[in-house]
Amino acid sequence: MKVLVFGATGTIGKHLLEQLLQSGYAVTAFCRNASKLSQFAHGNLTIAEGDVLQLDTINKAMTDQDVVIIALGSGKSRKSIVRSEGTKNIITAMKNNNIRRLICQTTLGAGDSNGNLNFFWKHIMFGWFLKGVFLDHELQEQYVKNSRLDWTIVRPGSFTDGKKTGRYLHGFEPNDTSITLKISRADVADFIIKQIKDQTYLYQTPGLSY
Incomplete structure (x- = not known):
């Protein structure tokens, strides 16, 4: 199965590449700078240089793909x-x-999962400090939901640098405040990859946290 990853050089993207390749997938990593992925030399890895803001470069990378994963980041920009x-x-x-x-x-915190957040994340981080980033995520979700594609939106909590455990909560109620609001990047990648062959969350927006 061929998987195309957008945001491949990001903190989630690199975990996705590592775990996808370990699982035997044929992976295409879409990025602006191929040199940032030099550590991932692998027979099943293809690197496609391009810009997600330029449709023609995306079209070239799409040829013969089976699954698309989006893990785009905004870097240090709060207005991207x-x-x-x-x-x-x-x-x-x-x-x-x-x-x-x-x-x-x-x-x-996006969409109906806003009820999962505590005061700090709801009002200070997403309500003020990262408001632009948060609103961009909200618009991103609207595009996905209106796409008429076979989509799943994964909503992880705040990222940590912990190891992949495979032990985390997912698909909890949008008003559940017992969760930690934290999840390792490695476990985020683990859950995303599981969605490739699992239809449980088709057309759904599972939250992800410890």
């Missing part, structure tokens, strides 16, 4: 619209190439 605009372009390219399965990583 790369997640929403990039996702819109990716969806267009998927339709151009008749690819249906889309797994998109956003954030816990």
Whole structure:
């Protein structure tokens, strides 16, 4: 099975590449700078250089893919619209190439999961400090939900650098405040990859946390 990863050089993306390759998938990593992935030399890895804000470069990478994973980041920018605009372009390219399965990583707190957040995340981080980033995630989700593709939106809590455990909570109620609001990047990648062959969360938005 061929998997195309957007955001491949990001903190989630690198875990996705490592775990996908370990699991035997044929992986295409889409990124602006191939040199950032020099440590991932592998027979099943193809690197496609491009920009998610340029539709023509995305179309070239889509050829013969089976699954698309979006794990776009905004770097240090708090005003970036790369997640929403990039996702819109990716969806267009998927339709151009008749690819249906889309797994998109956003954030816990988006949409109806806002009730999962504590005061700090709801009002200080997403209500003020990261408001622009949060609103871009919200728009990103709208594009995915309206895409008519076979989508799953994964909403992880705050990232940690912990190891992959495979032991985490997912799909909890949107008003559940007993969760820690934390999840390792490695476990986020683990859950995303499981969605490739698991239809449980098709057209759903599972939260992810310890």
